[in-house]
Amino acid sequence: MDPVAESTSGQQRTALRKLVEVFYERVWNACDDDALFAILAPDVRFRGSTEAVDRVGPEAFKMYRDAIHEKLHNYTCTIQDVVVDETVAFARVWFSGTHSGGPLLGVPPTQRPVRWIGAARFALAKEGSQIGDIWVLGDLHSLSQQLQDEAAAEEQPEEKSAPGA
Template sequence: MSNPTSVEIVEAFWDAVWNAHDPDAIDRFVVDDFVITSGGEDVVSKESFKEWVRNFLEKINDLNLEVIESFQNEDGSRVASRWRITGRNNGVLGTAADQRPIAFTGTAVWAVREDGKLLHNWVERASWELFQRLTGE
């Protein structure tokens, strides 16, 4: 059996953590000093990242992450993806938890270590557009 590509590792992470709603699955994929940079803010350490994911999952019921496309650089040290999240609003972006269907897109760039462990994730999402749809502004 061949080693998984970096894209396969990232997509397995998304399925195990986001689509299965299991923040503890993070332990299998990331290094202890993992960093996610979201909206220009760093969340540092595997444990802090797990808490960040738990908080995010609380705000979107029935969250589903659909990969639109992913690709990696030649040596597999970087993966870039476009994705779409759907679910029901449970208070995302400080809005009322009205359970309305929501959808938004985003991009992610991952740093992947040679052994397949995830080192860093830079993520941007269409939060402003989602907020406008939820608040009618």
């Protein structure tokens, strides 16, 4: 392979890895809107786990992010692995927070912590300096089970001791 092309390819992979890290650490965890608008292309397509809808544009993504933070207090994304190819990256991520806001997956707030794993695919926009496409697949079965178990636990009447016990 051409050493110049190999160097450019390596730089592009490093830049894409950095975009993925900024996406989770600053855009999601710190709710940094400046970072959001800096790293997402104007026509970015985002498909999150909790909706079967593509959102287009940074503003539409911001609405989704803010809605998740509203439902999950202290929502945090923790990157486990990132694998980068030329213009595409994949990340394995732990998502966590306390379900204290509005309903999530149809379950009213449980006031309890939840944690689930997911994977995301990132593709660079055509100009190559911003993210142009994000597709996330989370373990919604695990999340739903945690929410349902917690909701069911809240509905259980308190056990009363038997007389004389």
